[in-house]
Amino acid sequence: MFLFTEYGVCENLRKLEITGVSCRDVYAKLLHRYRHILGLWQPDIGPYGGLLNVVVDGLFIIGWMYLPPHDPHVDDPMRFKPLFRIHLMERKSATVECMYGHRGPHNGHIQIVKKDEFSTKCNQTEHHRMSGGRQEEFRTWLREEWGRTLEDIFHEHMQELILMKFIYTSQYDNCLTYRRIYLPPSHPDDLIKPGLFKGTYGSHGLEIVMLSFHGKHARATKITGDPNIPAGQQTIEIDLMRPIQLPNVENLCNFNELSRIVLEIHEQVRQEQQQQQQEDRTEDGEGAGPPTEKATEPGNEGAAALKEQPVQFVLPVGVSSRNENYPRTCKMCFYGTGLIAGHGFTSPERTPGVFILFDEDRFGFIWLELKSFSLYSRVQATFRNADAPSPQAFEEMLKNIQSLTS
Structure with a gap:
């Protein structure tokens, strides 16, 4: 019964008897030994990253690589394929097998570097090759x-x-290092439930991001990435204190009108940041002086008002989108910034844009400078052993994965 409750083993004791493996062996040599690799992981594949989910599946531990659906079908379910498996089916010590390639399971190795990091190695990489060579x-x-x-x-x-x-x-060749990632903690006052989303990124195809909430801001962090913006980087930041009231549909079709609204907020933010920096320098250099009036922050009233009724939405003329099947109504919009950069993550900069909340499971972002639109759809899969032990652990995880590509 202990195996059922702690690890979710779904096999009955009769099957264990048939295989000649005892419950004690399953626990001691498989589940307890490899317990530290259960959960969600990000492989270190340069800028591309990825999403690995290691689970107990019957009498196996399997590492499933989760892949976005084919571009541009952002609402389709995730795809997944096995990269490795561990079992006790053939002998009394755990067997690690590489599942990469098209020639079936073969000999592999797993090394647990530390609690939040492990590596895999394939010992028979010839199984990954095809008869037709690299072209096939x-x-x-x-x-x-x-x-x-x-x-x-x-x-x-x-x-x-x-x-x-x-x-x-x-x-x-499936010889990779993996670092643990956590799902973001959820709070009752979050705009929507945080979590993993699939999003469109132009010619780079679909990528996976993690939406999380941090007080007055929300962030979308790349779990998979590309040579321009690598995995681990914060692709979008949303200012939840700066709601945007969209113009009517006729005016919304005019890109210049939307751009004017967003750039006014962008300039206001720039001025407030500049003023804050000047005040900080004054306090550091001259000591405490007379109290300075701070810039007034927008309250929550604007966001609350926008929750009342969905409003019509259409992309402005000239804004490109990989997916034309975006929702035609939205619940609310906010000012935000998106990260853009040249190939190799050169000259990165945050540029203004619009965050559009369509519903509980979909949102979008208009990149003003790129004149493009990204549509995001929630990853509906359920992940075990993926919750952060504390909010501090989640924040530390975000810093760690970002520092790998900074």
Whole structure:
């Protein structure tokens, strides 16, 4: 019964007897020994990152790599494939098998570096090779990863990006280091339930972000990334104290009108930050002086008013979107900034935009400078052993994954 409650083992004792493995062996040599690798992890694959979920599945421990649906179908369910498994089916000590490639399970190795980090190694990488060579491997990877053939991709820049990702990621041969990630803690006053979302990122395809709330701000952190904005970086920041009242649909179609509204708020934020910096320098350099009147912060009244009725929404003319099936009504909008950078994460800068909350499971972001729109849809999968032990542990985790690509 202990195996059921702590690890969710769904097999009955009769099956254990058939395999010749005792409950004690399952606990001591499998579940307890590898308990530290259960949960969510981010692989260290350069800028691309990823999402690994290690679970107890019957008498196995399996590492499932979760992949976004094929671009641009952001509302489709996540895809997943096994990368490794651990079991006691054949002998009394745990067996680690690599599941990468198309030739079935083969010999692998797992090393637990420390509580929140482990590594995998394939001992038979020849099982990853295909008879047709790298060209066949690339075409197979393209069908699985992108749901299309090379002939389907006409955009030359997109072909280059896809080939670059294949070359970069395939060199690891499932020999990877993983670092633990937690799901964000939830509070009753959060705008929506925090968690993982799939989002559209232009020619980079769909990527996974983590939406979390931090007082007066919300953040979307990349769990998967690309050569411009790597995994671990904060892709979007939303100022929850600065709601935006959208113009009517006719005026919303005019990009210049929306841009004017957002840039006015952006300038106000810049001035307030500049004033705050001057006040901080004065206090540090001259000691305490007469009290200075602080800039008045917007209250929650604006956000509360926007909750009353959904309003019509349409993308302004000239704003590109990978997915035209975005909702035509939204609940509320806020001023925010999005992170953009050149290839190799060069010259990163935060630029103004609009966060659009459609419903409990979908939101969007208009990048003013890029004139593009990203649509995000909640990852509906349930993850065990993924809750942060404390809010401080979650904040520390965010800092750690961001520092790896800074």
